[in-house]
Amino acid sequence: MPSVLTIKRTLFALSASGCCLLGSTVAIADAHSDRQALMRANNKAISAIDAQVIGILNRDKVKDQVKILIDNGAQITALFGPGTDQTDPAVKPEIWTDTAGFQAADDKFINDAKAFLTAPDRITLATTLVTVQADCTACHRTYRVTPPPAPTVAGGPARPVQVAANVGNAANAGNAGNAANGGNAANARRAAAAQGGGFIDRAPTPIPAAATVKAKKPTLALEISAAQIAARSGSRNIGRIEDIHNRMQRSINCLEGPKGPDFDATVLNPCADSGNGVIPDSTDAAKNAKYQDVVEKLKAGLAVTDRQGGQQVALDAADAIVAISSGS
Numbered sequence: 001m002p003s004v005l006t007i008k009r010t011l012f013a014l015s016a017s018g019c020c021l022l023g024s025t026v027a028i029a030d031a032h033s034d035r036q037a038l039m040r041a042n043n044k045a046i047s048a049i050d051a052q053v054i055g056i057l058n059r060d061k062v063k064d065q066v067k068i069l070i071d072n073g074a075q076i077t078a079l080f081g082p083g084t085d086q087t088d089p090a091v092k093p094e095i096w097t098d099t100a101g102f103q104a105a106d107d108k109f110i111n112d113a114k115a116f117l118t119a120p121d122r123i124t125l126a127t128t129l130v131t132v133q134a135d136c137t138a139c140h141r142t143y144r145v146t147p148p149p150a151p152t153v154a155g156g157p158a159r160p161v162q163v164a165a166n167v168g169n170a171a172n173a174g175n176a177g178n179a180a181n182g183g184n185a186a187n188a189r190r191a192a193a194a195q196g197g198g199f200i201d202r203a204p205t206p207i208p209a210a211a212t213v214k215a216k217k218p219t220l221a222l223e224i225s226a227a228q229i230a231a232r233s234g235s236r237n238i239g240r241i242e243d244i245h246n247r248m249q250r251s252i253n254c255l256e257g258p259k260g261p262d263f264d265a266t267v268l269n270p271c272a273d274s275g276n277g278v279i280p281d282s283t284d285a286a287k288n289a290k291y292q293d294v295v296e297k298l299k300a301g302l303a304v305t306d307r308q309g310g311q312q313v314a315l316d317a318a319d320a321i322v323a324i325s326s327g328s
Helices: 004-016 024-054 059-079 099-118 122-143 176-183 185-194 220-235 241-256 285-301 307-326
Strands: none
Touching: 024 059, 024 122, 024 220, 059 099, 099 122, 122 220, 122 307, 220 241, 220 307, 241 285, 241 307, 285 307
């Protein structure tokens, strides 16, 4: 039996060709809902890959999520076909007037997603993740109407005392699952879930230094990946604003490095084994100025007191890091 999504697309195609009695408004509404469903599925798949990269790596699970991205990529342009350019305030008209550019962006997304399948190690997976997220950011910037930012609340209480948690970055995450809870990763995940977060969000016990895996060779790409992952982890699966602040500070630590004016030694530095920090290790002055702007936004986010507002700051910072690194 065909899926609901397939039926919707069939009805839409018939309506667009004049072979169906359905009104165009119904067809356009179906196209809009299909777009939303596809984008949500992509976001969920990328989040799942993100969790694998910085958590307990399972190649089969990564492959499953990559298949979703590739399959959805093959369907994206059809969902923005002729006749769908009405009553959708979230979409810029350029998506229909620049069909060649949109197709090229979609092709790049698909090809970059395929790189997950041949990535030889966790570091390459992390840098591939940054590339795919940059593809999404660039496409949204060109073809999507930017939604209004969520309101934030400033002037909150003093910064909380923060405690470093388990996984520093993609490079030292390899043994995290076995190191936690006496080598029992399953118990670690169950204990973390009971505390209200995922394994990466709330480790039941700190990871001993001896259990970490250092990068074979410090790279700026890894530092950028770790900085954005740290920030992005503050936008999901976390119940307390204090924990969101912790993720923000981790990203600041990674961006500025130990010699930075805003470095907090009481909070984990995800770039500790990868270099001196994104800004110190980058030679691009223009990008460094933008990375510093992200630091300032994260510092302001440390004063935000509501959970939703804090998550939005963390998400915006992660997206900005991806955009800066990709030059978009």
